[in-house]
Amino acid sequence: MTMTLSAARNEEIIHAGSFESSGMFENGEPVTLSDYLRTISRTGVRVAFGRDEVIYAEEEPADSIYRIINGTVRLCRYTADGRRHIVEFLLPGDLTGLLECADHPVTAEAVDEVHMIVYPRNAFDRLASAEPNIRRRVLCHLSSNILEAQRHLFVVSCQNAKERVASFLLRMADRLDVFQGQRLDLPMGRQDIADHLGLTVETVCRAITQLKDQGLIVVPNSGQVILKNVRGLQDMSLAN
Amino acid sequence: MTMTLSAARNEEIIHAGSFESSGMFENGEPVTLSDYLRTISRTGVRVAFGRDEVIYAEEEPADSIYRIINGTVRLCRYTADGRRHIVEFLLPGDLTGLLECADHPVTAEAVDEVHMIVYPRNAFDRLASAEPNIRRRVLCHLSSNILEAQRHLFVVSCQNAKERVASFLLRMADRLDVFQGQRLDLPMGRQDIADHLGLTVETVCRAITQLKDQGLIVVPNSGQVILKNVRGLQDMSLAN
DNA sequence: CGAGCAATTGACGTAGTTCAACTGGAGTGG
DNA sequence: CCACTCCAGTTGAACTACGTCAATTGCTCG
Known part of the structure; x- marks a missing residue:
């Protein structure tokens, strides 16, 4: 709810190339997931969220991919009886929404003033179908997510x-x-x-x-x- | 170390088709990761491990993918001071070794008598390059791994x-x-x-x-x- | 039957929670 | 500019869930 409102309020079309800083591409090929996202930057929309605003909510359909420009995001899970668990904090440069899930498994909220670029999931999927390397990049991304989760699991259990x-x-x-x-x-x-x-x-x-x-x-x-x-x-x- | 020994001791080449039970393929197309693995089953080797034997160790190069036929496997992490954390239990039908990592991030040990099929990573990667759908399957697999890790993180922290x-x-x-x-x-x-x-x-x-x-x-x-x-x-x- | 080990139970100590009071910095209004 | 509120952060005191250590039970396998 809040997300839709804020997003609409702050929408602003990103012009192609406006985020292409130098040194990001190696011999003309994108090398990171963020670089690949930049190649579809004309489909990305820059949005801003204020402190404690909901970026996306658990159970909501996951049809966007988000890249954080600045600010901090918390991914959290709430229980019926009001307990909250923060799965992870996202920092500038981090991505979210790449999970292969119909609905968001967690809620994303702005910890402070957050600026991000939102890419439509289907534009990304088209890119992924055209460019085989990109799925491997996503595999790496998810793999490191799993390593992080395991590391944190150890912290919390031991x-x-x-x-x-x-x-x-x-x-x-x-x-x-x-x-x-x-x-x-x-x-x-x-x-x-x-x-x-x-x-x-x-x-x-x-x-x-x-x-x-x-x-x-x-x-x-x-x-x-x-x-x-x-x-x-x-x-x-x-x-x- | 133990892994190499046990694997060698119990090796037995799987003949193509020997694990292809009925109803696994839909109109000739494999539908799950396991089905895809069956398509390279001629490259798979069946191995057995006894109680507490190490299947693969943390830091070891991750050059194989494992499918559990029967038995239970624990994925664990040890600390210098002897603490142990069991990240996950694997049951029959489960896969491990699909992470995009050079080395195994955890140690896999047999909880009881375990039978599994080991596929060489490179055979799988060749298959993945040839068949674009397979990477998406892996993405789904890793995504559900992440959801499980998050769920367990909640259990342990809250x-x-x-x-x-x-x-x-x-x-x-x-x-x-x-x-x-x-x-x-x-x-x-x-x-x-x-x-x-x-x-x-x-x-x-x-x-x-x-x-x-x-x-x-x-x-x-x-x-x-x-x-x-x-x-x-x-x-x-x-x-x- | 007895050794050996996992599981269970009991008694006690402690790290972390709970609840309550206090502190301090940011924002607001007179 | 100071006084005020407000809320996050910090500290204190008492409680409790879990850990620790030790004893007991019970199963498995020679």
Whole structure:
């Protein structure tokens, strides 16, 4: 519902080539899925979503593919009794909607101000039929999704609170190219982190405080974390 | 290592057509991935593994695709400090090795006596290049893997012990076509179940005892569970 | 029958939840 | 500009579900 409204409100046709920055194609051939999507960019529509707006909802027909330009998206699942689980956070450059499913298995919501390009599924499928390589790219994409899910499954089933938070910070840092000594900006709130890690807000807070007290991180304010000791966080995230 | 030994010991060339039972093909076209694999069955080798034998190990090059004929396989991940997480159990008819990865991300071990057919990855890739439909089948396969992983992620991050065990029993029953009042045979031990659900053996036992005391199940012996009240188990598995 | 191991049960400790109070920064209005 | 609200974040105290450790049962296989 919200999605349809927001999408309509913010629609804006993307002109072919307007997102073709240099260095994206190798000897004239697209090399990543995003590159392939750029080749059908004339069919893509740029949309914006405000904080907590629903991008697509669970059970809704999955007829679009989304590429995030900037902002953060959470993929979540709700239960009848109000529990929420955040399956994954999507960051700029990430894609969603590539699953071979009639309906979306999760709900996508904007964590902060999100800009994305929406491609119609059928345009992508036509491209996939014409270009055999593209399905292999999708296979790679889904494979790495599975690896990520398995990794996170391990975090949630085998690690304690502090280890989970350490793993989370390291993964976010890795995805956002933040290194030792640098500042990691967390776009999501504590509740989002908690629902992603299978903990409560309070426990996430306490774990962060512990990491702070151990000198592994510095927290200037709740949305920023400076990684003082990446090695220490790594050691923690796979043992302890 | 173990895999190579066992495989060699039990190798037996499958003659083309030896697994082509009736009703598998629709108007001459294969309809499932397994059907496609049958079309290259002359390249498949039947192998057997005994209890706890390693079928393939994490980090090993993934150059084969496996179809389980009978028996149960566990896909697991070990940590340096000895913790184990069982990502998934594979049952007869299931496939593994289809991920687009150079190396296996998990270790596959036989839970009980397992018979499988091993197809060389490159034979499959040749087939995939020749027949465009096959990649779409793989996409569907990986998509449902992702849905399963997400479902299990929810179980492990949001459910308590009794709910997790109820979810586990229901899913096994569903996969093995066991219905209300019927007997579910569990090939894996309590430790395996515990490592799959992120619990300890003792907690799994206690949860089973609770389900028994509530009259939802009857447990003639540790490997068998009779589902007395499927509805009750379902109610529990998504709320409580 | 007895060894050996998986499953179960009991007793106790603890990590994480729950509930409640407090803090602090962002936004609003006088 | 300060006072106010509002809400996210943090901390404290008590509770509880699960883990841990140890003892017991029960099955399987010599």
